[in-house]
Amino acid sequence: MSATNLPVGSFVRIAKPELQTLIDQLRAMGYRTIGPRLSQGAVIYDDVDSVEQLPRGWVDQQDGGFYRLQPQEDGAYFDYVVGPHSLKNFLFPPRETLLQLSREQDQWRLHAPAPPDPPLAVLGARACDLRALWVQDLVFVEVEFVDPAYQARRSNLFVAAVNCRRAAATCFCHSMKTGPAVVSGFDLALTEQDDHFVIETGSERGGEAVAACPWTPCTISEIEAARRAPRELERAMHQRAPRERQDLHKGPPLRSLDVTDLRELLLNNLEHPRWESVAQRCLACANCTMVCPTCFCSTVDEVTDLTGDQVRRERSWASCFTAEHSYMNSGTVRKSVRSRYRQWLTHKLATWIDQFGVSGCVGCGRCITWCPVGIDLTEEIAALRGTMP
Amino acid sequence: MAAKPKLAVFKFASCDGCQLSLLDAEDELLAVADAVEIAYFLEARTRTLEGPYDVGLVEGSITTAHDAERIRRIRDQCQFLVTIGACATSGGIQSLRNWADVNEFISQVYAHPEYIKTLATSTPVADHVIVDFELRGCPINKHQLVELVAALLQGRKPRVPRYSVCIDCKRKHVVCVAVAQGVACLGPVTQAGCGVICPAYHRECFGCFGPKEQPNLASLLGHYANRGADAVQLVRLTRNFNGYAPEFREASDDLETAAALGNTPDAPS
Numbered sequence A: 001m002s003a004t005n006l007p008v009g010s011f012v013r014i015a016k017p018e019l020q021t022l023i024d025q026l027r028a029m030g031y032r033t034i035g036p037r038l039s040q041g042a043v044i045y046d047d048v049d050s051v052e053q054l055p056r057g058w059v060d061q062q063d064g065g066f067y068r069l070q071p072q073e074d075g076a077y078f079d080y081v082v083g084p085h086s087l088k089n090f091l092f093p094p095r096e097t098l099l100q101l102s103r104e105q106d107q108w109r110l111h112a113p114a115p116p117d118p119p120l121a122v123l124g125a126r127a128c129d130l131r132a133l134w135v136q137d138l139v140f141v142e143v144e145f146v147d148p149a150y151q152a153r154r155s156n157l158f159v160a161a162v163n164c165r166r167a168a169a170t171c172f173c174h175s176m177k178t179g180p181a182v183v184s185g186f187d188l189a190l191t192e193q194d195d196h197f198v199i200e201t202g203s204e205r206g207g208e209a210v211a212a213c214p215w216t217p218c219t220i221s222e223i224e225a226a227r228r229a230p231r232e233l234e235r236a237m238h239q240r241a242p243r244e245r246q247d248l249h250k251g252p253p254l255r256s257l258d259v260t261d262l263r264e265l266l267l268n269n270l271e272h273p274r275w276e277s278v279a280q281r282c283l284a285c286a287n288c289t290m291v292c293p294t295c296f297c298s299t300v301d302e303v304t305d306l307t308g309d310q311v312r313r314e315r316s317w318a319s320c321f322t323a324e325h326s327y328m329n330s331g332t333v334r335k336s337v338r339s340r341y342r343q344w345l346t347h348k349l350a351t352w353i354d355q356f357g358v359s360g361c362v363g364c365g366r367c368i369t370w371c372p373v374g375i376d377l378t379e380e381i382a383a384l385r386g387t388m389p
Numbered sequence B: 001m002a003a004k005p006k007l008a009v010f011k012f013a014s015c016d017g018c019q020l021s022l023l024d025a026e027d028e029l030l031a032v033a034d035a036v037e038i039a040y041f042l043e044a045r046t047r048t049l050e051g052p053y054d055v056g057l058v059e060g061s062i063t064t065a066h067d068a069e070r071i072r073r074i075r076d077q078c079q080f081l082v083t084i085g086a087c088a089t090s091g092g093i094q095s096l097r098n099w100a101d102v103n104e105f106i107s108q109v110y111a112h113p114e115y116i117k118t119l120a121t122s123t124p125v126a127d128h129v130i131v132d133f134e135l136r137g138c139p140i141n142k143h144q145l146v147e148l149v150a151a152l153l154q155g156r157k158p159r160v161p162r163y164s165v166c167i168d169c170k171r172k173h174v175v176c177v178a179v180a181q182g183v184a185c186l187g188p189v190t191q192a193g194c195g196v197i198c199p200a201y202h203r204e205c206f207g208c209f210g211p212k213e214q215p216n217l218a219s220l221l222g223h224y225a226n227r228g229a230d231a232v233q234l235v236r237l238t239r240n241f242n243g244y245a246p247e248f249r250e251a252s253d254d255l256e257t258a259a260a261l262g263n264t265p266d267a268p269s
């Protein structure tokens, strides 16, 4: 135990109950602490001030249009994978007031938006979540027109990430090379072991937070074991791919995505009959875009009261699956669901690269799980490639 | 605006719930009364003014020959005619009679069936006259109603989206009941606007706001059937407050035809 900060790149070991000390310390440092919690039958992100609130001993079974939690004997804290929420829900909230205006004696007065929220500390983010955060940074911060509200929340964000040692059947981070190992962009990276956590410090404030916990330095073999956990999972994910259609009783098929020349595959197949087939199934409900941690579309409305004297400029999540998304003075441009699904997938996996230099997909599988009819982008790509099993 | 616009509220076959939504808009009601001349609104005031009216809000469906005639007169009197609620926009729950023999209902319900004069069907107002705008819901949402009035006063389009209930579930951080509980939810084919009341209480959406833009019921219901929902349950779910809305009606009719033939409806593949 040490009163001074731990340097960046330290590996320490804390007993599992000491997670509470870490949460307390983050709160003492002025953070609003967010973490995984059980709610409405799922693991979501919400305020966490006690380890008792964490979904200890629960794991998720996921498949296309399917999510169920199951208890697991060993009482691990972090063996569930990703739920319907991501960091996007906090950094780019679903609704936000950008500006308020009021008219007094024919004079418009402008009111500054509310002061920035208290800084956030997130516990339990995964490698794919961190990658998605970076992909959204490229949209909101690393551009000519910076989004000030996002930037304010982002620059103060504290991330205590977790290395996955289990994947859901919908995960394909191994294909997108975004996980499961947490390699950068974290303040702390936790690896859960049977009776302790190994914590790697990734920043100075990470070192400050963990220094408050009763820690012991890791032995070489403990560090190696911690590094091995996500690597072993990654190898297992690769070995189980390419996807094999399994007997349903043995569990859902495991996903992977062949990314070879993916951009060209999509852009050279804009008239492929598969787009019509997916349009038959797609509900244009927009769930996929809402849960996707990188989708960034929004709509801005001027919301008035009856007199028109009070106006709020509100930004809300929007989706390319709605008719209004492509509405211009001549009407809706993408009238068919075929054109909307195609827009979504080609942007996500192909033109995103032209726009931002990276793929818009981090392989988290949320869009597969939370699609009410289980439409699976990995399957659609396999069909376009002509490699459907 | 010079003179205050004259607002009229009319009722047909309905439960009054939608008119109550206007009275229920407590915070905004005085502002509404300030901004418009409430010229005809029997549920709120006994004084009535003669037409013509600038805006007519119509609640209820057309179920009698007298209704069918009265709605035409009302249309003539209103510059802007807005239907409010599931009854007026799709025929309401009472349109269940459209699948049955109305005389049988009458003989079961009334002591003196001979006093009852009714049509065999309950139909939406738009089947009878041209409607300028539809405000959906069973009942309508008071925020949407206030927004409608504000938009009319300010001469702009009301912000009443036609997309799915699911969008609002996700914006409100409500976990999907279809995916996490496996229940058959109509949200993906239903228009937003209710504020996701049912999913927020871990219940499926019953389609109170009627079909969303381009709803794909064949895919959704086929998927629920493949996951074990039975056809009778799905017909009941679809044939509800907005059961007679064309897209919902076709879907429940198709389910019945398929069930009669002994087929399980298949999701398109």
Ligand code: SF4
Residues within 6 Å of the ligand: A288, A291, A292, A293, A294, A348, A360, A361, A362, A363, A364, A365, A366, A367, A368, A377
């Ligand atoms: S497209 Fe799907 S798998 Fe890819 S990042 Fe978005 S939600 Fe995750």
Ligand code: SF4
Residues within 6 Å of the ligand: A281, A282, A283, A284, A285, A286, A287, A288, A289, A321, A370, A371, A372, A373, A374, A375
């Ligand atoms: S792919 Fe699925 S979640 Fe996305 S809009 Fe279509 S039906 Fe909805």
Ligand code: SF4
Residues within 6 Å of the ligand: A287, A372, B165, B166, B167, B169, B170, B175, B176, B177, B178, B179, B185, B186, B187, B188, B199, B204, B205
């Ligand atoms: S609960 Fe129903 S309305 Fe909400 S997202 Fe799920 S399917 Fe859509």
